[in-house]
Amino acid sequence: MSKLIPVPDELSQPFWDAVNERKLIVQNCDSCNKLQYPPKPACELCGSNSLSWKETSGKGHILSFFVVYDGRYQVRIPDQPYNVAVVTLDDDPGINFYSNLAGTPVKEVPVGAAVEVTFEEVAPGQLIHEWKLV
Amino acid sequence: MAIGGVEGTGWRRDKLGLGVWESQGKVAIVGWGNSPVDRRWDGVSMDKTYGAYALIAIKQALEDAGVKPEEVDGILACPETGAGATGGASADWGPSRPYFDAPYDSEWGLSRINAQWLIEQMPELSNVQYAPDNVPAIGEQMGMASQAVAEGKTQICLVVYGMNNFEGRYRHGGDNASPYAAGNRQWNAPWSSGDGLQLTGAITLQQYCHRYGVDWDEMMGPVIINEHRNGLMHDWGFYTLHGASGLTQDDYANARPVLWPCRIWDCDRPVNAVGAFLFTTAERAKDMKQKPVYVLNHNQGMGGTVRSTQETLDESEAARDHVAQMSYEGSGLTAKDIDIFNPYDGYSFFLPLTLEGFGWHGVGRGESSDFFNGDISVEGPHPFVSGGGNLGVGRTRTAMYIDSIQQLRGTAGKRQVNVKAETAICAFAPARSAAYLTLSNALP
Numbered sequence: 001m002s003k004l005i006p007v008p009d010e011l012s013q014p015f016w017d018a019v020n021e022r023k024l025i026v027q028n029c030d031s032c033n034k035l036q037y038p039p040k041p042a043c044e045l046c047g048s049n050s051l052s053w054k055e056t057s058g059k060g061h062i063l064s065f066f067v068v069y070d071g072r073y074q075v076r077i078p079d080q081p082y083n084v085a086v087v088t089l090d091d092d093p094g095i096n097f098y099s100n101l102a103g104t105p106v107k108e109v110p111v112g113a114a115v116e117v118t119f120e121e122v123a124p125g126q127l128i129h130e131w132k133l134v
Numbered sequence: 135m136a137i138g139g140v141e142g143t144g145w146r147r148d149k150l151g152l153g154v155w156e157s158q159g160k161v162a163i164v165g166w167g168n169s170p171v172d173r174r175w176d177g178v179s180m181d182k183t184y185g186a187y188a189l190i191a192i193k194q195a196l197e198d199a200g201v202k203p204e205e206v207d208g209i210l211a212c213p214e215t216g217a218g219a220t221g222g223a224s225a226d227w228g229p230s231r232p233y234f235d236a237p238y239d240s241e242w243g244l245s246r247i248n249a250q251w252l253i254e255q256m257p258e259l260s261n262v263q264y265a266p267d268n269v270p271a272i273g274e275q276m277g278m279a280s281q282a283v284a285e286g287k288t289q290i291c292l293v294v295y296g297m298n299n300f301e302g303r304y305r306h307g308g309d310n311a312s313p314y315a316a317g318n319r320q321w322n323a324p325w326s327s328g329d330g331l332q333l334t335g336a337i338t339l340q341q342y343c344h345r346y347g348v349d350w351d352e353m354m355g356p357v358i359i360n361e362h363r364n365g366l367m368h369d370w371g372f373y374t375l376h377g378a379s380g381l382t383q384d385d386y387a388n389a390r391p392v393l394w395p396c397r398i399w400d401c402d403r404p405v406n407a408v409g410a411f412l413f414t415t416a417e418r419a420k421d422m423k424q425k426p427v428y429v430l431n432h433n434q435g436m437g438g439t440v441r442s443t444q445e446t447l448d449e450s451e452a453a454r455d456h457v458a459q460m461s462y463e464g465s466g467l468t469a470k471d472i473d474i475f476n477p478y479d480g481y482s483f484f485l486p487l488t489l490e491g492f493g494w495h496g497v498g499r500g501e502s503s504d505f506f507n508g509d510i511s512v513e514g515p516h517p518f519v520s521g522g523g524n525l526g527v528g529r530t531r532t533a534m535y536i537d538s539i540q541q542l543r544g545t546a547g548k549r550q551v552n553v554k555a556e557t558a559i560c561a562f563a564p565a566r567s568a569a570y571l572t573l574s575n576a577l578p
Contacts, residue, residue: 004323065340
């Protein structure tokens with residue numbers, strides 16, 4: 001699979017650095033103690049700009065999914081059809097991630113099933129976080 | 135004559151708590167027009183360009199209202215392209231293709247329109263005093279026009295909105311052709327199919343199907359087929375001009391998947407077409423050619439927020455409740471008061487959540503499938519999306535407004551509903567957008 005390669009910016013650089021070390025971190029608000037992903041300059045819930053990075057359990061569950069047959073990203077056209085699932089984080093189910101659930105047959109995504117984080121190289125030295133069935 | 139400039143944001147009604155619109159009943163829509171709807175501009179027919187179609191729509195709207203061009207003192211023309219920034223070849227004519235002789239020697243008139251270009255082609259629009267450049271898409275544009283007339287910025291305001299489409303895969307250009315994902319795209323593009331509503335909305339409705347035990351095909355097929363039927367009852371829609379789809383439930387269920395279970399028929403067909411509307415004061419509307427259709431309320435902005443990467447069903451439902459509350463608060467009406475309901479359907483999967491959020495005809499959470507499988511025809515008791523929407527006429531984003539105006543005038547022809555048609559809600563309001571317009575054929 002050829003996946004689009006993330007381009008870190010000032011805000012996201014710590015996140016992608018952690019991913020490259022095979023760790024899944026998200027922001028944690030120092031004021032309201034809520035997790036936040038994707039990272040933002042301030043807490044979306046309380047507005048505080050005091051945010052720290054926190055490593056997650058890397059455990060989650062599948063919320064929903066669809067199957068891409070005719071997507072818009074040119075580099076992914078050869079991969080079609082492929083699953084796109086939404087995974088909620090067990091640490092806080094309000095946080096969610098996309099996943100292609102490598103190894104899960106197209107359309108056969110078990111909604112509600114447990115998953116755990118894994119990492120996949122999309123360019124030399126650049127990993128992305130992925131998820132697999134437990 | 136001052137053309138251009140930037141309008142501020144003070145006109146927007148984008149939150150709860152604003153109460154009934156202070157100018158309710160003081161503004162009316164008195165004319166509409168729509169060009170023919172083509173799949174694409176062919177690059178040859180200069181009488182079918184985006185600009186030529188804008189002029190057709192404008193002249194129709196003026197004729198419909200019985201207004202002379204020189205009486206128009208405001209123009210709100212939205213400059214956006216149909217495919218947007220990621221459109222690639224289907225969005226902009228140039229620079230890969232050569233321009234033509236004036237007035238088609240730039241993107242203006244080919245992929246974009248603005249007041250300046252329109253006035254140059256139609257100098258009879260000789261009294262335009264108000265024509266800001268920063269005009270939003272039609273959902274918010276109709277509210278902007280309502281507020282501008284209410285505040286006296288313009289007495290007779292022409293609203294022009296179009297969708298262009300050229301050869302080339304729709305939205306396969308720009309960032310979507312890049313192997314890199316920067317900015318917000320770094321959080322979805324490595325795993326997904328495309329940014330925006332297509333991605334977030336389809337997954338949300340899949341979650342809906344799981345939660346409520348509903349089959350996507352059984353729910354969406356009937357409402358889409360009904361929209362195609364309603365769309366054929368316009369004389370200007372894509373399927374009217376280029377051949378009926380003949381869509382059946384089997385066709386729908388076996389159609390090419392795009393983002394399965396979302397199929398090709400769940401997506402509106404990109405087209406080349408332009409619509410136009412005339413707004414004026416209720417006072418001036420009294421003596422005009424058509425029965426006035428009064429604006430009871432307009433809203434903008436968004437309902438609620440999304441906490442993480444993907445909007446969840448809970449967030450979608452809360453957002454629809456919020457925007458419905460804004461709409462009802464601004465009009466002073468309730469769900470039972472709304473006769474005509476033409477919500478946005480650019481993807482079919484917006485419809486169940488919007489219907490349930492507004493509670494139209496008493497439809498509650500998880501009840502859309504049963505409702506769509508009942509009688510939603512224009513002849514029946516629940517004429518849902520009587521205008522056929524974008525799915526029924528092509529991606530013009532105008533059918534919801536045109537049908538609502540016609541229903542309230544009593545001029546919808548074969549589409550004229552048998553139930554009472556005194557009030558309407560119509561919208562181009564994707565996902566959590568609050569851009570709903572409430573209309574009435576009587577002063578409040």
